[in-house]
Amino acid sequence: MAQERDVNPWVKMGLELGPVIAFFIGYNRWKDDVFTIAGTDYNGFVLVTAAFIPLMVASTLILWRLSGHLSRMQILTLVLVLVFGGLTVWLNDETFFKMKPTIIYAMFAAILGFGLMRGQSYMAALMGQVMPMQPEGWMILTRRMTWFFAALAVANEAIWRLMSTDAWVNFKTFGLPLALFAFFMLQGGLVRRFGLDNGKG
Structure with missing residues (x-):
């Protein structure tokens, strides 16, 4: 098991809140737009959700790399983002x-x-x-x-x-x-x- 390491609190906060802030900015920028991809129309919310998923994965992996540890809460949150975010994009809902x-x-x-x-x-x-x-x-x-x-x-x-x-x-x-x-x-x-x-x- 990797030894847990201290992470700068500001870096930790940025990695945890960064994807959420990015989602907020992206939603407000494209919320009224409709994007047609492979013949299917997607609203801004769904497209921003699609971008949020890999951003959340990347930030969690970076935090794990820096600290050598992820809490059960962080793991559960990431899993639910993958599942429910994936369903949102896949079903366009x-x-x-x-x-x-x-x-x-x-x-x-x-x-x-x-x-x-x-x-x-x-x-x-x-x-x-x-x-x-x-x-x-x-x-x-x-x-x-x-x-x-x-x-x-x-x-x-x-x-x-x-x-x-x-x-x-x-x-x-x-x-x-x-x-x-x-x-x-x-x-x-x-x-x-x-x-x-x-x-x-």
Whole structure:
């Protein structure tokens, strides 16, 4: 197994967010255009999705090359991009790509929820070495994350079904990252309370 290496945080952020920003720019540039390829008409959304897939693969491979490691979340995200992005292009139907965040967050909620039913925090198993906390803290954080991921899945499903494609692209590009950032920022008190470096552990 390759040894995990530190990657410059800005480089890591660029590799993770770059494809999403590129998708946003490409969509807004070509969203009103129709492209005819081999006798089939494709709208801008589908063509930008087709470009997003190899860009996502390349950025993930570069991150793996630099760090020597990919998390389960990164691997799952890449697989779902390949599957649902591929279906979007192959069937010429943007519905599949819009469903991808719903599937991702619903799966995360289900996996964490299953662990909670067994009295376990899978987050502790994944992140315990990076962010040491008491077991009670991990259980609280895992319950919060389960509900948070479930809410994101519902929100994505509601937005792509009930609102415009423009609204969904804005939500995916800006809303989801901001929601994740805000959620983890709000957990600071929990980490301070149950962290093992605060004299309690």
